[in-house]
Amino acid sequence: MNVILASGSPRRRELLSLFGIPFTVAAADIDERMNPENPPYEEVARVSKRKAMAVSRGEDDVVIAADTIVVCQGRVLGKPRDEEEAKQMLRLLSGRDHQVMTGCTVLRGGRSETFTQVTNLHFRELGEHEIEKYVRSGEPMDKAGAYGIQGRAALFCRGLEGDYYNVMGLPVCRLGQALQRLAPELMEDKA
Numbered sequence: 001m002n003v004i005l006a007s008g009s010p011r012r013r014e015l016l017s018l019f020g021i022p023f024t025v026a027a028a029d030i031d032e033r034m035n036p037e038n039p040p041y042e043e044v045a046r047v048s049k050r051k052a053m054a055v056s057r058g059e060d061d062v063v064i065a066a067d068t069i070v071v072c073q074g075r076v077l078g079k080p081r082d083e084e085e086a087k088q089m090l091r092l093l094s095g096r097d098h099q100v101m102t103g104c105t106v107l108r109g110g111r112s113e114t115f116t117q118v119t120n121l122h123f124r125e126l127g128e129h130e131i132e133k134y135v136r137s138g139e140p141m142d143k144a145g146a147y148g149i150q151g152r153a154a155l156f157c158r159g160l161e162g163d164y165y166n167v168m169g170l171p172v173c174r175l176g177q178a179l180q181r182l183a184p185e186l187m188e189d190k191a
Helices: 010-019 040-054 083-093 128-136 164-168 172-182
Strands: 003-005 062-072 075-077 097-108 111-123 157-161
Touching: 003 010, 010 164, 010 172, 040 062, 040 097, 040 111, 062 083, 062 172, 075 083, 083 128, 097 164, 097 172, 111 164, 111 172
Parallel strands: 003 062
Antiparallel strands: 062 075, 062 097, 097 111, 111 157
């Protein structure tokens, strides 16, 4: 049995390494667009399942796939296309509560488990100068919602309810529970 992470995200690789199990990376190449007619909660789960299904695997291999979005005032914020879009996203998040949603799928053989983890965050008011400086740092450019909670954006967050690791892109607690159900031998002695 091989464990395959269907993501090229360095943060997801770092978080999966917390499990102490060997894995390989095979980023799924799929269309990640979401249907705006459907709830974001469902769409992010659907995209994670498509990623898992797109990865080449053996019959007993375990595939882990995830997709993360930020939702603020009903708007879905993915990764910014450019610096101007990153600034717009940060202006929207300034002084507002929002949700980070990660859809996660564990696939093994003909069995799979897909779920969406939601974390609520509270951002303080951000000044235009600090938005500009943060965007110039380059940190927001490959992250949903144009920020990385594990980086400089930690200074923006007044608080959160839920799974911190979910905000980084991989809900490790719920993932561990799913692995326990679908691949219990991987989770032996992993307390």
